[in-house]
Amino acid sequence: MRKRSMVELSRVTLEQYKSSDKIPVIIVLDSVRSGLNVGSVFRTADAFKVEEIILCGISQQPPHREILKTAIGATQSVQWRYFEESTLAVNNLKKDGYYIVLVEQIDKSIPLQDWTLDIHDKIALVFGNEVNGVGDPLLPLADYALEIPQFGTKHSLNIAVSVGVVLWEYLRKIVF
Numbered sequence: 001m002r003k004r005s006m007v008e009l010s011r012v013t014l015e016q017y018k019s020s021d022k023i024p025v026i027i028v029l030d031s032v033r034s035g036l037n038v039g040s041v042f043r044t045a046d047a048f049k050v051e052e053i054i055l056c057g058i059s060q061q062p063p064h065r066e067i068l069k070t071a072i073g074a075t076q077s078v079q080w081r082y083f084e085e086s087t088l089a090v091n092n093l094k095k096d097g098y099y100i101v102l103v104e105q106i107d108k109s110i111p112l113q114d115w116t117l118d119i120h121d122k123i124a125l126v127f128g129n130e131v132n133g134v135g136d137p138l139l140p141l142a143d144y145a146l147e148i149p150q151f152g153t154k155h156s157l158n159i160a161v162s163v164g165v166v167l168w169e170y171l172r173k174i175v176f
Contacts, residue, residue: 017077022051025170026098028126030086030135031057032159035066037130039075040160042067046074048167053078054093054124056086057135090126090141098124102145103166104134105155109147112169119174125166127159 012020027050032038038060045053055061061082062068062075083089090100099121102109117123126142128134148157148165157165 014077017046017049020049022049023171023174024120024122025050025167026052026054026093026122026124027163028054028086028089028093028124029056029059029159030126030138031129031132032059032127033130034159035060035064036070037158037160038064039067039070039072041127041163042071042074042078042080044160044164044167045078048171050078050167053080054089055080055082056089057084058129086126086135087137087141090124090138093124094141096122098122099143100124100126100138100141102126102128102134102138102142103148103162104128104145105147106139106145109145112146112148112166115146115169115173117170117173123170125163127163130159 027041027045029038029041032041032055038055041053042062059082060067062071062080067075094100101123103125126134126138146166148162150157
């Protein structure tokens with residue numbers, strides 16, 4: 001057993017990445033307070049070739065040092081923009097034909113493993129604040145919500161972990 005080299009991993013250049021096709025998924029971060037979490041989401045978005053990240057509310061924005069620390073350059077490759085109000089961002093996405101999918105523990109959430117989707121659907125995955133979750137004004141704007149099954153005492157995952165889990169499940173259903 002040995003680690004594979006960068007050549008063996010077929011790592012693309014920044015220019016190749018930017019011009020490559022992306023998955024039809026936008027990540028919306030609704031007032032994520034930790035720049036370290038935001039940076040981790042950038043890195044995960046790069047790994048899965050996400051179309052864009054939309055930062056909202058109190059979410060830190062590049063080039064914040066905490067973001068740069070965990071993004072490790074992904075702020076250069078992943079397209080992003082900022083909205084002061086999450087509802088404005090979500091309403092714009094709805095107008096552009098995106099399904100608004102909250103990742104939140106609500107009464108009508110769908111367990112992640114039961115998520116059915118079409119490869120042609122454009123999806124906006126909305127992740128909320130580390131303490132309060134997705135803001136209440138976004139609930140009526142959602143098409144549906146997903147919930148990651150959990151079995152421990154906390155029933156809470158770090159937002160960056162949640163993004164990775166949900167994106168992997170999306171790719172597993174679409175690609176594999």
